[in-house]
Amino acid sequence: MSEPHELVIAGSGVAGLSAAVYAARADLAPLVLEGDEPGGQLTLTTDVENYLGFPEGVGGMELIQRGKEQAERFGATFEHGRIETATLDSDPIKLSLAGGETIQTQALIVATGASARWVGAENEEELMGYGLSTCATCDGAFHREHDVLVVGGGDSAMEEALFLAKFADSVTVVHRREELRASDIMARRARDHDAISFRWNTELEAIHGSQTDGVTGATLISHSDGYPTEQVADGVDVKREVVDIQGVFYAIGHTPNTEFLTDTPVELDSAGYIQTQTNAAGRMTAKTGVDGVFAAGDVADPMYRQAITAAGTGSMAALDAEAFLDSQTSEQAVESDQLVQ
Numbered sequence: 001m002s003e004p005h006e007l008v009i010a011g012s013g014v015a016g017l018s019a020a021v022y023a024a025r026a027d028l029a030p031l032v033l034e035g036d037e038p039g040g041q042l043t044l045t046t047d048v049e050n051y052l053g054f055p056e057g058v059g060g061m062e063l064i065q066r067g068k069e070q071a072e073r074f075g076a077t078f079e080h081g082r083i084e085t086a087t088l089d090s091d092p093i094k095l096s097l098a099g100g101e102t103i104q105t106q107a108l109i110v111a112t113g114a115s116a117r118w119v120g121a122e123n124e125e126e127l128m129g130y131g132l133s134t135c136a137t138c139d140g141a142f143h144r145e146h147d148v149l150v151v152g153g154g155d156s157a158m159e160e161a162l163f164l165a166k167f168a169d170s171v172t173v174v175h176r177r178e179e180l181r182a183s184d185i186m187a188r189r190a191r192d193h194d195a196i197s198f199r200w201n202t203e204l205e206a207i208h209g210s211q212t213d214g215v216t217g218a219t220l221i222s223h224s225d226g227y228p229t230e231q232v233a234d235g236v237d238v239k240r241e242v243v244d245i246q247g248v249f250y251a252i253g254h255t256p257n258t259e260f261l262t263d264t265p266v267e268l269d270s271a272g273y274i275q276t277q278t279n280a281a282g283r284m285t286a287k288t289g290v291d292g293v294f295a296a297g298d299v300a301d302p303m304y305r306q307a308i309t310a311a312g313t314g315s316m317a318a319l320d321a322e323a324f325l326d327s328q329t330s331e332q333a334v335e336s337d338q339l340v341q
């Protein structure tokens with residue numbers, strides 16, 4: 001096994017890159033494991049207009065590429081790699097990567113993000129980022145005077161619909177049954193909005209359009225008993241309808257990328273998000289509660305999930321990791337002094 005790294009950062013989205021810039025500037029020579037989705041969720045969006053410092057907006061890919069160059073400039077290195085299992089209570093920490101390699105590190109920042117769930121509709125892979133989106137805050141402003149669909153029935157779907165209603169002519173919430181999962185207050189706000197309507201017992205079967213023309217329409221399926229996709233699978237007839245729309249937003253939840261932490265002492269909430277700790281003064285930190293393991297970005301944030309907040313927590317994780325590594329060095333110095341005496 002090769003020599004331990006001082007710091008490994010798992011994930012190369014905004015949080016991982018921000019942590020890498022801070023850690024590299026602190027001379028920690030971080031190794032960034034890029035994961036299965038190098039660059040994270042921003043690579044699925046076209047233009048980012050709400051990231052500070054880009055008055056004309058910036059492409060999601062470009063923002064990520066610039067962040068990577070910035071981190072490399074200060075000495076961060078990048079490797080393709082996904083952690084499959086982790087032994088976190090050993091010193092150094094041991095990480096087994098998909099592919100068989102095992103690496104060691106004194107500290108770990110987990111910035112593996114959360115993946116928006118996809119519906120599975122026809123053409124979604126081709127049109128993601130071209131009129132199909134998983135983030136209204138990121139892409140809503142491209143749909144001024146458009147007719148758009150939001151898929152989902154939870155708080156996120158209501159929030160996305162309400163945000164989109166600021167720009168779009170009409171927002172149709174497509175929900176697979178006839179009762180919302182959303183909280184009463186969010187549901188009421190959406191129901192009371194003139195530009196928002198609901199299609200109950202309905203699911204999205206296909207999205208129409210191209211990367212050149214964007215989204216031009218969608219095929220919806222519905223059944224009075226709900227869950228129309230399951231009805232189709234059971235051979236039951238469903239109603240099919242093609243609608244003219246220019247945008248589709250998925251809001252059916254996110255899955256935090258924390259599978260490799262399931263059997264470790266890192267505390268996860270019921271949805272699998274990492275629970276970060278407060279310090280003695282009750283202030284937020286990026287610490288996970290396991291010595292030397294820190295978390296940043298959406299993997300620890302089911303609430304805000306913005307690029308700018310991910311960048312902020314990335315810098316926090318790097319600062320916390322730096323302090324941890326400094327304290328380890330001081331402890332070792334004291335121990336070797338005691339041995340000499």
Ligand code: NAP
Pocket residue numbers: 118119151152153154155156157159176177180181182203251252253254302
């Ligand atoms: P969620 O509560 O899990 O809701 C997901 C919705 O998507 C459900 O309505 C579900 O339908 C639907 N869905 C799931 N898989 C689907 C599929 N394959 N096809 C079609 N529809 C599907 O997720 P969320 O809305 O992202 O919220 C996550 C958490 O964050 C919640 O605790 C929520 O309260 C919180 N949150 C709060 C706020 C706020 O307070 N401002 C905003 C956003 C999120 P079913 O209902 O039939 O299962």
